[in-house]
Amino acid sequence: MSQTPKQFAERSVPTSADVARLAGVSRATVSYVLNNTASVRISEPTRRRVREAAEELGYVPHAAARSLRAGHTRMVLLPATSVPHGPQFHRFFHELQWALRRLDYTVVQYGSVGLDGDDAARAWAELRPVAVVSLGEVGLTPHGVDILKRSGAKAVISLAPRRVEGAHCLVMDQREVGGCAVTHLVQRGRRAIGVVMPREPGLEHFAQPRYEGAVRAAADTGARVEPLPLAYDEESAAALAARWHGLGLDAVYAFNDDYAMLLMRALQDERIDIPGQTAVIGADDLLLGRLLRPRLSTVHIDMVTGRLLAELVDQAVRTPDDRPRDHELMGARAVHREST
């Protein structure tokens, strides 16, 4: 009888009951030992037997069962980014994960490709994360925030171009980026400014507010701003450059350094002098921009450190009843090099 289920059990995943049986103790004891429960003292020989049994069976605790029992998780859910970001963002993201782990959170990126808005929020909520940190690519709606909070999320934090009702918002106002770029160009005497709008999907959440910022910065300065759709390939850039003279522009803010480098080369191939005939400015302050001739002017974006954000998450989790506070955390400043 005690052997009958063994054949099946061997193929099956070991549970704490299996460990208990092998060690000749109760499941409770197994739990105490493996969790180092402080409030209960277990003799050293027993501890060793339990640990050896666990090791031998290759026992790994079942996170779902644990959190079901506990009534909460320590999971911080980051809706996975689908947009290629620069190295700076990458560093930030890495820092954030590292810092959260140090605070004993389990960091999980949830692939939300193909979901949006409330569907995404529901999918996230199923995992019962203690916090959700949205990087602003999947539209987080007030209703989505509500779904998450009702499902037990203690903190919903949005690093988005716009603020979202109900969430702690770390507003990264992308309009500032476009604003900086255009202000820089205007100060250097430019009056007819193109603004590159990437055709690549996923970038529109960034491109649109940057464009708005550009328009706003140009208002009352006498400068005009013109959107320029551009795909990230040489053909598209060459086509744009070919009709450059007809556009009558004396400057261009090219969304970011990647697009700026692409366009600058195309313009140079059309024998357009930079910055003489046309000034070019990007954004992100990539190292590669400094390697071009002329060196690419850019908008440097100061990102909050991952560690700081992690602490904010932790704070919000610990005091969930505090009213969500907004934080302005993106600084942007134009960096003048040679292309403007």
Add this chain to the structure above:
Amino acid sequence: MSQTPKQFAERSVPTSADVARLAGVSRATVSYVLNNTASVRISEPTRRRVREAAEELGYVPHAAARSLRAGHTRMVLLPATSVPHGPQFHRFFHELQWALRRLDYTVVQYGSVGLDGDDAARAWAELRPVAVVSLGEVGLTPHGVDILKRSGAKAVISLAPRRVEGAHCLVMDQREVGGCAVTHLVQRGRRAIGVVMPREPGLEHFAQPRYEGAVRAAADTGARVEPLPLAYDEESAAALAARWHGLGLDAVYAFNDDYAMLLMRALQDERIDIPGQTAVIGADDLLLGRLLRPRLSTVHIDMVTGRLLAELVDQAVRTPDDRPRDHELMGARAVHREST
């Protein structure tokens, strides 16, 4: 009595029992309705009442409880990448997630920053994923594979430079990349070849095999190969360029296009003619490399499509007892432009 726990319940997360109570049915019925269970017929009025109750309460099912009951998950775990990758890899990753979602898997990237080897495997195993697809940055050991399989993972797939015992391996032999580069250089008459070794952490898993491939390709050709440590910043590149003449090299394979662009600029600033005095080749075939003058030669890497890999994952999950098969899936070829 029926009202007493309400005060607490209101602040609490709604469960299917709450939905059942509000709809005036049993929990079983709720489950049937919300899961559209085909094997049981529920009257339309009841269905509506249940759905309305769920909606009103903002009910979201508890994934942990569900999978605990089911005894398995549909979670595919991707150990999160901590290394900045090029747009090509990004596209691949995006495709993979999309395709897996279409196959009804829940895709989760698990941040494994600061864990390694078996610790990481144990952490992943706690989530009981049905499959793990490692992108080869966290060392996946045979023991780690064993831990995962014992915890119920039906498939462990490794996209790694080297194969791992017990796992389905999609070998992306990075040595080929280095080999291609050096073969290209040798064919163009170069005999003293530097190989850039990035100083940035996380890249060594790629750099080392690429270097080995370079060495192997040079063997018996009379060419010599010399490793050149380089950090990704201008100072490091300038320092390397400053002692270039002393190195006596007539070519350099610069790990990838980013490092190649950095180094090429530094060499040009030292008035070293490219490709006259020194040939430069990168890898990844970035668009930006084509924008430089001279245009950067590179190694183009053909990546498997995400869809294909997703199907492989699905296949492996459905037939877990098949012996793990290895697949060679990375093609590499040198692309000659102007810098070599």
Add this chain to the structure above:
DNA sequence: TTGAAAGCGCTACCAC
């Protein structure tokens, strides 16, 4: 067509 109840793996109370 609906309901009652068992049980997934785990932990935390209470007994012993």
Add this chain to the structure above:
DNA sequence: GTGGTAGCGCTTTCAA
């Protein structure tokens, strides 16, 4: 010190 056991939220037989 250690064991028995209730119950977290869910699905799914089996009975009604």
